[in-house]
Amino acid sequence: MVELNEYMLRWFVTTLGIKTPLKADREYQFSGSKSDRAIDMCCKTEAKVFVFGELGKKYAHTNDFNTIGCIPYFQSYIHPTYPQLYGVFEPNMSIIDLLFNCGENSLEILLSNNVTKTDIQNLIK
Numbered sequence: 839m840v841e842l843n844e845y846m847l848r849w850f851v852t853t854l855g856i857k858t859p860l861k862a863d864r865e866y867q868f869s870g871s872k873s874d875r876a877i878d879m880c881c882k883t884e885a886k887v888f889v890f891g892e893l894g895k896k897y898a899h900t901n902d903f904n905t906i907g908c909i910p911y912f913q914s915y916i917h918p919t920y921p922q923l924y925g926v927f928e929p930n931m932s933i934i935d936l937l938f939n940c941g942e943n944s945l946e947i948l949l950s951n952n953v954t955k956t957d958i959q960n961l962i963k
Contacts, residue, residue: 850933854945858955872897880908886962887911889953909961916951 848860866882868875880888885908890898892914903910919927920940936944
């Protein structure tokens with residue numbers, strides 16, 4: 839099952855045109871949980887910014903990130919709307935729904951009104 843999920847993830851990333859290289863967490867052997875795991879990820883990957891979902895505010899120890907020179911960023915994801923084939927827009931569908939309905943515009947739609955790589959790069963300047 840892990841292999842299928844990884845294959846699908848790589849296919850979706852390629853189809854969307856995302857150029858960021860993917861590495862499996864098994865390559866790093868991250869340890870800890872919640873904030874400690876995120877800290878370990880930052881240390882082992884030499885990350886300068888760690889992007890959390892909005893709920894990360896409940897468990898992230900921001901001072902620990904500052905200590906290792908990594909900026910914690912809390913994204914409040916705004917679910918985009920897009921044209922669907924039938925009826926009223928139905929949110930929280932899979933990436934497959936987005937790709938079938940919007941094709942080559944899918945990545946732009948996913949990123950609309952949300953943090954981008956450029957936004958993150960501007961944090962570390």
